[in-house]
Amino acid sequence: MEEYNEELVRKTGHTLSEIAAHAIGMHYTDVPDPGPIAVLPMTCGQGVIGGFSETVAGILSFLGVSTFVPSSPDAKGFAEAMERKAEIVFMADDDRFIAAHLKTGYCSDNSEATGKGYVAALDYMTGGLxxxxxLILGAGPVGRSAAFSVLNFGGKIAVYDKDSKVREKLAQDIFSQSGQYVHLEKDFDSAIKNHRAIVDACPEAGFITQDHLYSDSFIAAPGVPLGVHSDALDQISSRLVHDPLQLGVATMLYELLNK
Structure with a gap:
């Protein structure tokens, strides 16, 4: 975590905590103490992902909050969280990764928080959006959240998704909620070559190659796996933000602290 935090500072000028706060319009110095946080293991569906709860707890601990993983999963683990006076519970199953503030009733969704966190990092990395x-690559839940976050930072949006109905639905939703028009890209190669600020929210590996990138390209890549081809990493590494969980988890926490 220390190395990752230092990497963020080199690339964006800001720490993980500062980026997460920026994502929700919160001043970093305003962070309250939330009290104990439980990261609850869940066995429903495909079951517990090895080390997932401990990894999330480690990220939260790095951010300076008191965190624990209940010794049991599911309802028994939730009962333990309540007995230990947890104020916030993080939990994930096959379909959703959420965090709930037990006093305020506010629920943060990881997909939405991840989109916000990566756009905040891109805003800092580019000097302002x-x-x-x-360009938003992928109009799924993370891409949708990223698109609305770009608008909050005063930017404009272009969207590419292989599914024309999905990208058109996102454009319609943005217009109905904000009155802003979205440029819909139909060809990937021309879309990526015509944009320098990119959010890669696609679940596809290695489709962004050296030929797609320029010396002033910047990529925020919440997508898993990473969409940047391994041959292009040296070219873009200093202007690329990507991680498996950190930014999304940090933004979830700050959303809950701001409610």
């Missing part, structure tokens, strides 16, 4: 057109 205001009036820039950001």
């Amino acid at each position: 205001k009036d820039q057109c950001v």
Whole structure:
């Protein structure tokens, strides 16, 4: 975590905590103490992902909050969280990864928080997204959240998704909620070559190659696996933000602390 935090500072000028706070419009110095946080193992569906709860707890501990993993999963683990006076519970199954504040009733969704966190990192990394057109690759839950976050930072949006109905639905939703028009890209190669600020929210590996990138390209990549081809990593590494969980978890925490 220390190495990752230092990497973020080199690339964006800001720490993980500062980026997460920026994602929700919160001043980093305003962070309250939430009390104990439980990361609850869940066995429903395909069951517990090895080390997942401990990894999330480690990220939260790094952010300076008191965190524990209940010794049992599911309902028994939740009962333990309540007995230990947890204020917030993080939990994930096959379909959703959420965190709930037990006093306020607010629930943070990881997909939404991840989109916000990565756009905040991109805003810092590029020196500001205001009036820039950001290309959103993938119009799923993370891409949707990222698109709305770009608008909050004063940017404009172009969207590419292989499924034309999905990208058109996102454009319609954005217009109905904000009155903003979205440029819908139909060809991937021309789309990525015409944009320098990119959010890769696609669940596809290695489709962004050296030929797609320029010296002033910036990529925020919440997608898993990483969409940047291994041959292009040296070219873009100093202008690329990507991690498996950290930014999303940090933004979830700050959303809960701000409610």
